[in-house]
Amino acid sequence: MLLTVMLLSKLYSNPQPESMTDPFRKALDQSMMSQVIAAKELSKKNSKDDFYSQISFANETIPHEESFFRKRIDKYLSKFAYIKKPSNQIHKKADKLLPRIAKILKSYGIPEDFKYIAVVESSLSPSTTSHKGAGGYWQFMPATARLYGLRVDGTVDERLDLVKSTHAAAKYLKSLHAEFGDWTLAAAAYNVGGGSLRASLRRQKKDNYYELKLNAETAAYVYKIISMKTILENS
Numbered sequence: 001m002l003l004t005v006m007l008l009s010k011l012y013s014n015p016q017p018e019s020m021t022d023p024f025r026k027a028l029d030q031s032m033m034s035q036v037i038a039a040k041e042l043s044k045k046n047s048k049d050d051f052y053s054q055i056s057f058a059n060e061t062i063p064h065e066e067s068f069f070r071k072r073i074d075k076y077l078s079k080f081a082y083i084k085k086p087s088n089q090i091h092k093k094a095d096k097l098l099p100r101i102a103k104i105l106k107s108y109g110i111p112e113d114f115k116y117i118a119v120v121e122s123s124l125s126p127s128t129t130s131h132k133g134a135g136g137y138w139q140f141m142p143a144t145a146r147l148y149g150l151r152v153d154g155t156v157d158e159r160l161d162l163v164k165s166t167h168a169a170a171k172y173l174k175s176l177h178a179e180f181g182d183w184t185l186a187a188a189a190y191n192v193g194g195g196s197l198r199a200s201l202r203r204q205k206k207d208n209y210y211e212l213k214l215n216a217e218t219a220a221y222v223y224k225i226i227s228m229k230t231i232l233e234n235s
Helices: 002-013 023-053 067-079 089-107 112-122 142-147 162-180 183-192 194-204 216-233
Strands: none
Touching: 023 067, 067 216, 089 112, 089 162, 089 216, 112 162, 112 183, 112 216, 142 162, 162 183, 162 194, 183 194, 183 216
8 A cells, every 4th residue: 555655646746748648647547546445445444353353252262253243243332332431430430340350250260351241230330220130230130149148138138249249240150151161151141041041052052152042132241241341441
């Protein structure tokens, strides 16, 4: 591209004889301009490819080149773009709380990327609740919270405690990874439940999250985590 621009510059900076105003000159100009345009388009494509190739999750394989992956990532990057604003409350909470979450996850051997589940689930607000009864930073259902050591009753709700609930989430995620042998599937199972994901794997005879047909929420879940990670780490 640089060479083409230099040639164009030289061509137009030097006085040309009258004979060069013929169709040959015009064809030469058009050819050079086409090369410049093609070079620019190639540069844009390479830049975009480089962006997608840098996206990662838990050091596992991601289908960077697939159009369906890129479309979904673009969708949630656009949806979560407001988080880039420095004044946004989620960004402030992330700066404060995510290092604490990451430290606990690391102690259990959980990839650091899983800290973004708490952002996706609750926007790091412990008061967040779902219509199904999930609550706290990690949006535990009461029964699951108790199973992993949290006290949830009419007096105390430890789902609202960042440290205790993160320890419980780490234990749960570790058990899911032990079952599925894949961190991406463990993330999906965190959303849909181990039993439901097992049934999907058995029925579809596939073991790759990106190839599975899942309910809309779970099909979008890992993409949301990756998009949240990408935005918060580059804002």
